[in-house]
Amino acid sequence: MAKFLMLCTTFAACLALAAADWSQGTATFYGGNDGSGTMGGACGYDNLYNAGYGVLNAALSQTLFNDGASCGQCYTITCDTSNSLWCKQGNTVTVSATNLCPPNYALPNGGWCGPGRPHFDMSQPAFEHIGVAQAGIVPILYQRVQCSRTGGVRFSFAGNNYFLLVNIQNLGGSGSVGAAWVKGDNTGWIQMSRNWGANWQALAGLCGQGLSFAVTSTGGQYIQFLNVIPYWWQFGMAFPTNQNFYY
Known part of the structure; x- marks a missing residue:
């Protein structure tokens, strides 16, 4: 009887937890x-x-x-x-x-x-x-x-010669960006900041350089997207990758 009561209590607690979600x-x-x-x-x-x-x-x-x-x-x-x-x-x-x-x-x-x-x-x-x-x-x-996505994370470019604005799209897992960095062929990693919405900015002139990105999801997963953007990229272009988040 005690075991039954304990199971019932545990089951009730699980139901309450599920309801609380x-x-x-x-x-x-x-x-x-x-x-x-x-x-x-x-x-x-x-x-x-x-x-x-x-x-x-x-x-x-x-x-x-x-x-x-x-x-x-x-x-x-x-x-x-x-x-x-x-x-x-x-x-x-x-x-x-x-x-x-x-x-x-x-x-x-x-x-x-x-x-x-x-x-x-x-x-x-x-x-x-x-x-x-x-x-x-x-x-x-x-x-x-959790988000289920088809394909990899996608980077869409805007900005000008001295200001890079990147819309980071199609994240799986937690679905949203917590932090981001960009690296050019001739630079180290540059911390980006959220400009608006899903747009992240870097106050750097990176035209003519191949680019890599590093992104931390709001779920805490960190991925480096190395050499995913060719040197001939232009503003208005978008590039898919073959990596994505699962949390």
């Missing part, structure tokens, strides 16, 4: 029924198909977006059937964070994306996995999860 929030949708209106956005990914994210994406409220540090992270979302009749019961969808849903201060408390609100403005195709579009907004349960 889910947080409450709300979700709306934008971008049209093909998701084309979600391209671009505050992470700087531009064409989400080219960048590896596709149509199952979401703009995060200010609270979740974290000034762009959450760009690329993945969240599994389900409609909270206990609080809405507009849910598709038992369905979940995993989305990538690709944009910011800013507060609208014309509405009380900044609207659904106002300060302190965990809200996902999802692509319409993603929203329709879990809820009926006519609802407009549904209560949800969500949790951050």
Whole structure:
């Protein structure tokens, strides 16, 4: 009997832990029924198909977006059937964070994306996995999860001759960048800093040099991408790699 009670207690604790992994929030949708209106956005990914994210994406409220540090992270979302009749019961969808849903201060408390609100403005195709579009907004349960990506990390270039701006895309594992460095053929490792969204900058003139990158994911995994960019790279070009993160 004691063993049975202990097992029951352990099982109950596990259930409580699993339940605690889910947080409450709300979700709306934008971008049209093909998701084309979600391209671009505050992470700087531009064409989400080219960048590896596709149509199952979401703009995060200010609270979740974290000034762009959450760009690329993945969240599994389900409609909270206990609080809405507009849910598709038992369905979940995993989305990538690709944009910011800013507060609208014309509405009380900044609207659904106002300060302190965990809200996902999802692509319409993603929203329709879990809820009926006519609802407009549904209560949800969500949790951050590991990202599964196809192919390797991708580096997309912008800037000028004295300023390098690199959008770091398609991260697996934790999905987001915690730190980054760049190295030219004629330089040592140069620490980069986040400029905006998933764009990382180096105040250095690196044109005409082959480049290597080093990236630490927010999950703590460190990868060196050695000699992945040829010396003939130009601003506006993007280069895929064959390495990716698993945490």
